[in-house]
Amino acid sequence: MTSLPKQTGRRLGLVIDLDTCVGCHACAVNCKEWNSGGVSAPMTDEDPYGGDATGVWFNRVHAFEVGDGATGRTVHFPRSCLHCEEPACVTVCPTGASYKREADGIVLVDEDLCIGCKLCSWACPYGAREYDFDAGVMKKCTLCIDRIYNANLPEADRVPACVSTCPANARHFGDLGDPESDVSRLAAARGGYDLMPEMGMKPTNKYLPPRPRTLGAADGGEADGAGDATTAESGFLGFIDRLYSR
Amino acid sequence: MHPAYSVIFFTTASGLGYGMLILLGVMGAAGLIAADRAFAVAAFGLAFTAVTLGLFASTLHLGHPERAWRAFSQWRSSWLSREGVAAVATYLPTGLFALGWVIWQETGGGFALAGVAGAVGALATVYCTGMIYASLPTISAWSNRWTVPGYLVLALATGSLWLAALARLFDVAHPAITHLPIGLVLAAWIVKAAYWRSLDNAPRASTRQTATGLGGEGVPVRFLFSPHSQDNFVMREMGYRIARKHAVPLRRTAQALAFGVPLVLTDLDMFWPDGPAALLTGLAVLSACVGTAGVALERWLFFAEARHVVTLYYEPRGQ
Numbered sequence: 362m363t364s365l366p367k368q369t370g371r372r373l374g375l376v377i378d379l380d381t382c383v384g385c386h387a388c389a390v391n392c393k394e395w396n397s398g399g400v401s402a403p404m405t406d407e408d409p410y411g412g413d414a415t416g417v418w419f420n421r422v423h424a425f426e427v428g429d430g431a432t433g434r435t436v437h438f439p440r441s442c443l444h445c446e447e448p449a450c451v452t453v454c455p456t457g458a459s460y461k462r463e464a465d466g467i468v469l470v471d472e473d474l475c476i477g478c479k480l481c482s483w484a485c486p487y488g489a490r491e492y493d494f495d496a497g498v499m500k501k502c503t504l505c506i507d508r509i510y511n512a513n514l515p516e517a518d519r520v521p522a523c524v525s526t527c528p529a530n531a532r533h534f535g536d537l538g539d540p541e542s543d544v545s546r547l548a549a550a551r552g553g554y555d556l557m558p559e560m561g562m563k564p565t566n567k568y569l570p571p572r573p574r575t576l577g578a579a580d581g582g583e584a585d586g587a588g589d590a591t592t593a594e595s596g597f598l599g600f601i602d603r604l605y606s607r
Numbered sequence: 608m609h610p611a612y613s614v615i616f617f618t619t620a621s622g623l624g625y626g627m628l629i630l631l632g633v634m635g636a637a638g639l640i641a642a643d644r645a646f647a648v649a650a651f652g653l654a655f656t657a658v659t660l661g662l663f664a665s666t667l668h669l670g671h672p673e674r675a676w677r678a679f680s681q682w683r684s685s686w687l688s689r690e691g692v693a694a695v696a697t698y699l700p701t702g703l704f705a706l707g708w709v710i711w712q713e714t715g716g717g718f719a720l721a722g723v724a725g726a727v728g729a730l731a732t733v734y735c736t737g738m739i740y741a742s743l744p745t746i747s748a749w750s751n752r753w754t755v756p757g758y759l760v761l762a763l764a765t766g767s768l769w770l771a772a773l774a775r776l777f778d779v780a781h782p783a784i785t786h787l788p789i790g791l792v793l794a795a796w797i798v799k800a801a802y803w804r805s806l807d808n809a810p811r812a813s814t815r816q817t818a819t820g821l822g823g824e825g826v827p828v829r830f831l832f833s834p835h836s837q838d839n840f841v842m843r844e845m846g847y848r849i850a851r852k853h854a855v856p857l858r859r860t861a862q863a864l865a866f867g868v869p870l871v872l873t874d875l876d877m878f879w880p881d882g883p884a885a886l887l888t889g890l891a892v893l894s895a896c897v898g899t900a901g902v903a904l905e906r907w908l909f910f911a912e913a914r915h916v917v918t919l920y921y922e923p924r925g926q
Contacts, residue, residue: 363681363683363684363685364683364684365684379821386834389834413837414836414837415835415837415838415839415840416839417840418835418839421834421835421839422834423832423833423834423920423921424831424832424834425815425819425821425828425829425830425831426828426829426830426831427821427822427826427827427828427829428822428826428827429827435831436819436821438819438821438920440834440920449743449744449745451684452684452685453684453685453686453687453739453742453743454681454684454685455677455678455679455680455681455685455687455688455691456674456677456678456680456681456688457677457680457681458677474674474677475670475671475674476669476670476671476672476674476675476677476678477669477670477671478668478669478670478678478687479668479844480687480739482840482841482844482845483608483743483745483746483844483845483915484743484745485745485917486744486745486813486818486916486917487917488841488845488917488920491839491840491841492670492840492844493670494670494840496670497669497670497671498670498671499670554820555820556817556818556819556820557813557817557818557916558817559812559813559817560744560745560813560916561744568820570820570821571821
């Protein structure tokens with residue numbers, strides 16, 4: 362049923378760190394690789410070796426320039442399904458193919474029910490849904506349901522393909538409905554925010570803003586010991602500190 | 608938004624057909640149209656053909672048309688599903704009303720009830736069509752208060768043009784039928800003018816800043832490069848946007864065809880009472896054809912002018 366669950370048990374999603382993302386596209390490529398053999402397979406490509414190659418990808422890494430001059434910077438911006446709390450892509454679906462899981466909040470498409478009307482792709486502000494012209498159905502990020510619950514994988518690997526492959530550790534997976542989870546605390550500590558909150562979709566995924574640029578460091582500065590490094594944090598914040606100090 | 612021809616044909620044709628069914632149901636039940644068999648065959652024939660071809664065309668752009676029946680299931684949340692349910696349900700009362708008119712030349716009593724019920728069903732179907740678009744916050748050109756009135760009044764206007772033309776052809780013209788298009792076409796013109804006005808003046812709720820969460824006051828966010836070298840589905844489906852300089856002349860053309868020509872030609876006896884009946888009838892038919900073409904162009908613009916917020920991630924220009 363395309364009516365939404367009143368609430369979901371967990372709210373699984375991603376926290377994406379725009380400060381550390383280096384724009385290598387490894388998340389997009391590993392997503393394509395895993396899902397080409399997973400529940401959404403095949404992720405059809407058209408004219409893959411020709412001049413107008415196009416195809417289904419669940420993850421796209423954009424690049425923007427933010428600001429000017431000394432504070433200007435390049436920000437790499439991975440974009441994928443945000444597994445919203447109020448996903449309009451689900452409620453507009455006329456067949457019940459699109460649904461939001463009550464247990465964990467993951468938004469999925471049942472490809473056997475999809476008629477390929479594409480209305481869900483119109484309803485999504487984030488461009489998360491990509492139509493497979495070959496299969497005639499809509500496809501989207503599954504948050505790798507065939508990895509995160511896969512008992513054949515070592516427990517450490519039961520995360521979405523994009524998260525497991527990220528060499529910059531810019532992608533974090535967990536339950537954003539639990540305020541005590543690592544991802545919730547990370548989002549809280551770093552000011553994680555929603556994309557296009559004005560659309561009212563209440564996205565689950567959070568984005569972490571780039572940290573302010575450090576200026577004037579080139580001349581060495583005064584080695585007066587002033588700084589955070591002397592006060593060693595413990596617990597989760599210490600972990601975050603060590604993680605991002607590397 | 609990419610203007611898919613199947614959807615343009617569907618909304619134009621089904622609008623015309625449902626507009627006719629609304630007017631036939633109400634005016635037939637009120638006894639304003641003579642219960643003439645030949646006229647009824649032509650009018651209901653045209654209305655049902657337009658509606659049915661339109662519904663059929665709407666399945667052409669589906670990836671799996673053979674599963675289209677599943678679209679009747681989610682009426683509790685989906686306007687597209689509601690449209691399908693309303694469209695099919697409307698066949699029953701309108702079909703009954705048409706049978707009474709064609710076979711027994713009877714439009715009163717129980718048949719009048721069926722006619723009014725059919726009119727309500729047809730109105731509900733067009734309302735659902737409008738709501739499919741109006742309920743999408745991602746496309747501000749559609750999610751405004753003029754979208755649904757636009758669909759309703761354009762359906763009535765095109766329906767009334769064809770009804771008036773057929774009434775003249777079959778010599779059952781009552782002034783209520785021949786004058787009707789003037790009022791409805793004028794109303795449609797006003798609604799579309801208001802629609803375009805709101806389109807041009809609407810503040811943009813979403814910007815590249817809200818889409819990315821980057822930048823802010825005095826800190827611009829510029830497009831650097833695309834995630835991929837070739838266009839993907841999202842860009843092809845949502846990226847189509849007509850240049851502003853083309854939109855203005857196209858709006859003028861659409862208004863001239865959909866409203867200007869029909870206003871002058873459909874009821875020319877108002878200005879020329881002694882005109883030869885054959886010529887006046889011919890001009891009424893012509894104005895129905897031109898008006899329908901104008902509505903199809905208006906429908907094309909409805910898509911081509913609409914900007915989807917996802918383009919904020921892609922467009923090199925914009926903010």
